[in-house]
């Protein structure tokens with residue numbers, strides 16, 4: 001598929017440092033999770049490269065943060081337009097390295113690009129304050145200024161959107177960025193960086209560092225240790241988030257962490273069951289179940305339980321699994337063998353503990369690729385692994401509950417607090433449950449909640465800070481108080 005790019009120069013096999021494409025002396029392979037084939041090799045960077053990128057970002061800082069916001073916004077807007085213009089190629093690169101179906105990949109390009117115009121516009125609205133004085137000889141003013149050089153570490157499940165959701169607010173605020181994309185999916189980030197170059201991004205303002213899983217750890221350490229880096233944004237597992245937080249403690253960095261979830265999806269007796277079935281399907285099986293906001297636990301009230309399971313089963317059975325480039329495919333491969341094994345373990349554990357297998361349940365019998373059948377399990381219980389851990393695969397366990405209080409208690413019984421969902425047509429219940437769920441985000445009568453204009457993020461061990469929305473730029477700004485005397 002990559003031979004068919006309209007613009008072959010978007011397939012980059014170099015990293016971007018100080019506005020230049022650099023090769024480095026070592027490289028690692030990027031492979032297609034649907035076929036196992038090697039797609040390209042990209043640089044396996046080390047300490048010297050990170051240091052030169054840090055120096056470049058440091059050198060670029062003053063000129064970039066001193067530009068009028070409108071000029072930074074203009075670069076972001078041109079970049080956004082180029083991403084849309086090259087949406088087909090970006091979607092091809094994304095499906096090739098990540099596996100998601102073409103329709104979803106195109107959707108991600110539009111979503112990913114939307115953070116650039118959103119934050120480009122927000123850059124112009126970074127307002128300060130004047131505070132009424134308590135001393136007639138003084139005046140109190142508040143400025144908001146760029147925090148400085150920023151670092152971002154992104155996961156493989158949204159290769160473009162996780163990049164733009166971090167770099168757009170940083171760039172809008174006036175901060176140069178070093179980004180380390182996931183080792184499984186660097187090609188989309190490099191293509192996006194090529195388009196940023198074409199949009200007129202000044203040298204050193206956007207740097208993309210690539211490394212394999214081992215080097216990613218080393219690069220992460222260097223970024224955390226650097227005093228120049230004032231903010232680190234990370235999306236990935238809670239386990240790695242905890243390591244990065246500890247590594248940032250010595251330099252007291254600001255942190256934005258978007259970590260694991262364990263999203264409950266509750267269907268009450270008064271719900272529109274057909275709508276809930278569609279919502280569950282969209283929330284659970286999108287990206288083959290590999291999103292941090294995917295429904296992980298489906299709680300269905302006794303009165304609609306059998307109907308819900310039956311209707312969802314019919315839709316899950318109709319999903320087509322296969323290579324994301326094939327027409328009509330809804331569920332692509334999982335990212336790697338480890339992901340497949342985790343899904344298998346969760347399914348086997350659930351069945352051993354009494355769950356009923358309704359649809360799917362095993363790997364696809366293919367020669368290559370990491371495919372798992374879209375799976376539905378009924379009669380799940382809190383003892384099962386799938387109740388406690390994020391499955392990150394196309395498996396929906398359904399639990400039966402009796403009362404609203406029980407549903408809330410079950411939903412909140414986790415150390416995570418990212419996304420949650422519930423279906424009800426009762427306005428009182430909508431407020432009660434919406435307020436009681438200990439989550440950063442609540443989808444009510446919908447399974448899809450992400451958009452650039454809203455604050456995305458979690459509570460508890462799901463993270464710190466919010467990305468997107470009016471709030472998303474705040475993490476990249478320092479508040480400075482000016483006290484003017486002798487008036």
Ligand code: ADP
Pocket residue numbers: 153154155156180181182183213216217218219220221235236237238240241243244
């Ligand atoms: P996932 O479980 O989604 O693969 P990870 O948390 O393992 O998430 O990885 C997300 C990102 O974090 C990737 O870019 C990966 O290279 C990077 N990463 C993983 N471990 C570390 C680490 N110890 N230090 C810095 N970055 C890391």
